[in-house]
Amino acid sequence: xxxxxxxxxxxxxxxxxxxxxxxxxxxxxxxxxxxxxxxxxxxxxxxxxxxxxxxxxxxxxxxxxxxxxxxxxxxxxxxxxxxxxxxxxxxxxxxxxxxxxxxxxxxxxxxxxxxxxxxxxxxxxxxxxxxxxxxxxxxxxxxxxxxxxxxxxxxxxxxxxxxxxxxxxxxxxxxxxxxxxxxxxxxxxxxxxxxxxxxxxxxxxxxxxxxxxxxxxxxxxxxxxxxxxxxxxxxxxxxxxxxxxxxxxxxxxxxxxxxxxxxxxxxxxxxxxxxxxxxxxxxxxxxxxxxxxxxxxxxxxxxxxxxxxxxxxxxxx
Numbered sequence: 001x002x003x004x005x006x007x008x009x010x011x012x013x014x015x016x017x018x019x020x021x022x023x024x025x026x027x028x029x030x031x032x033x034x035x036x037x038x039x040x041x042x043x044x045x046x047x048x049x050x051x052x053x054x055x056x057x058x059x060x061x062x063x064x065x066x067x068x069x070x071x072x073x074x075x076x077x078x079x080x081x082x083x084x085x086x087x088x089x090x091x092x093x094x095x096x097x098x099x100x101x102x103x104x105x106x107x108x109x110x111x112x113x114x115x116x117x118x119x120x121x122x123x124x125x126x127x128x129x130x131x132x133x134x135x136x137x138x139x140x141x142x143x144x145x146x147x148x149x150x151x152x153x154x155x156x157x158x159x160x161x162x163x164x165x166x167x168x169x170x171x172x173x174x175x176x177x178x179x180x181x182x183x184x185x186x187x188x189x190x191x192x193x194x195x196x197x198x199x200x201x202x203x204x205x206x207x208x209x210x211x212x213x214x215x216x217x218x219x220x221x222x223x224x225x226x227x228x229x230x231x232x233x234x235x236x237x238x239x240x241x242x243x244x245x246x247x248x249x250x251x252x253x254x255x256x257x258x259x260x261x262x263x264x265x266x267x268x269x270x271x272x273x274x275x276x277x278x279x280x281x282x283x284x285x286x287x288x289x290x291x292x293x294x295x296x297x298x299x300x301x302x303x304x305x306x307x308x309x310x311x312x313x314x315x316x317x
Contacts, residue, residue, distance in 0.1 A: 040261045041308040043268055044069075044088060045280060046077040048299040056090055056108065061261070063280070063294040069108030078123045081106070081307025082130045083172075088307075089114070089124035089133050089150075101135050103150060106310065114152045125170045126150075127193070134158070134168045134176055145178050147193070158195035167211050173218035175240065177201075179210040188212045188223050190240065201242035214240070215260045215285075222248075222258035222267055235269055237285070248287030260285065262308040268293065270302050278302055 040061035049055040049072040056070040056079045069088070070076040079090040085106060092102040094113060099120040104111040115121045119139035126133060127147075134147040145159040145168050158176070159165040164186070168178040174193050179186045180200075188209045191198040201221070202209045208226040215222070219240055225247075226233045233254045238245040249255040253273040260267055264285060271281045279295030294301060 040263055040266065041081075041085060041306060043259075043280065043293070043304050043306050044079045044081055045301050045304040046079060046090075047296065047301045056088065059280075059294050063282075063292075066294070066296075067107075069104070069106075070111070074102070074111075076102070078303050080124045080126055080133075080305050082126045083128055083308075084130055085308040085310040087130070087150075089126065091122040091124070101133060101148070103133075106307070114148060114150065115155075116152075121146075123167050125168050125176075127170050128172045128174065132170075132193075134170055136166050136168060136178075145176070145195075156195075158191065159198075169212050169214055169221075171214035171218040171240070172216060173240075175214075175218070177212040177214065177221055179212065179223075181208075184208065185228070186210055188221065190221075199242070201238065202245075209236075211257050213259045216262060216264045220260075220264075220285075222260060224256040224258060224269075235267065235287070237267075246287075248283065249290065251290075255281075257302065257304055259304050259306050261306050268304045268306055270304065280304055 042058045042060050044058045046054045047057050051072050053072040053075045054077050055068055056076045057068050059066050074092040076090045076092045079088050081088055088106055089103050091099050094100055098118050101114045101121045101124050102111055103114050117139050119137055121135055121137045124133045124135040132147050133150055136143050137146050143164040143166050145165045146157050148155045163182055165178055165180045168176055170176050175190050177190045180189050181187055186208050187200050187202040189200050206228040209223055212221050212223045220237055222237045224233045225236050233256045234247055235249040235255045235258045236247050253271055255269055255271045257270040258267050266282055267285055268282045270278050272278050278300040280293045280301045282293040283290040
């Protein structure tokens with residue numbers, strides 16, 4: 001997710017509305033922590049460290065047990081959890097000043113760079129078998145979609161055009177979804193993992209569509225949409241063939257970055273409902289029971305990715 005991809009709405013919100021949002025958030029927070037119990041792993045995201053740079057962190061499915069995973073020195077963002085829940089991939093800044101794709105254990109340890117290029121590499125997503133990582137890069141002059149082995153080998157370019165291709169997501173069925181378009185209007189596209197059979201699913205000339213995320217069974221795609229005549233973003237869902245489009249959120253704040261839970265029953269997303277501050281929210285996959293999950297005072301939480309917990313090793317008898 002690119003924080004600067006769309007203009008924020010702060011300047012357009014009246015002081016009275018902001019005050020009411022703050023009061024509403026206080027009431028919501030009291031019941032948010034126990035919103036959806038169940039074996040749904042952890043939610044990883046990026047937020048601000050004490051020095052102001054970005055870090056990767058995680059909380060459990062109840063919004064508790066915050067854990068910092070990366071140092072501020074690498075300014076890490078855009079985290080993605082591997083299918084087995086054992087590794088994370090994310091954008092990191094190395095000493096050469098470039099933004100690269102890094103991989104680490106789920107606790108942030110044993111960190112290493114997968115890419116090494118002067119261009120900006122970002123927004124990683126894992127293949128279903130955990131052997132590949134798809135990401136976006138501007139190494140050919142504009143943002144395109146690439147994939148690379150998780151060990152950094154066999155780099156391949158999947159898109160090549162004169163428009164922006166960003167925010168890829170890889171389904172359990174092998175399809176890759178991403179957003180494509182100019183700086184104002186973008187659509188959600190899908191293609192095969194080899195870059196073939198590209199299809200536009202949204203085809204909306206009056207909306208900016210972005211941040212696609214597949215359901216665990218690969219049958220649905222959640223995404224955010226900003227209508228051309230509206231300064232806000234909303235969460236939508238559709239079938240993987242582009243049919244059955246449904247709007248899930250209608251709040252006048254900005255809702256973006258949807259991600260399905262491992263069991264497919266919930267969707268976490270980012271919203272600035274609380275006094276124009278980006279926090280993590282959660283709702284049922286049908287859009288009901290929208291609740292604040294996690295928000296820290298004075299910091300923003302963005303780019304959520306919901307990963308399963310690794311299977312426990314069996315003890316030898």
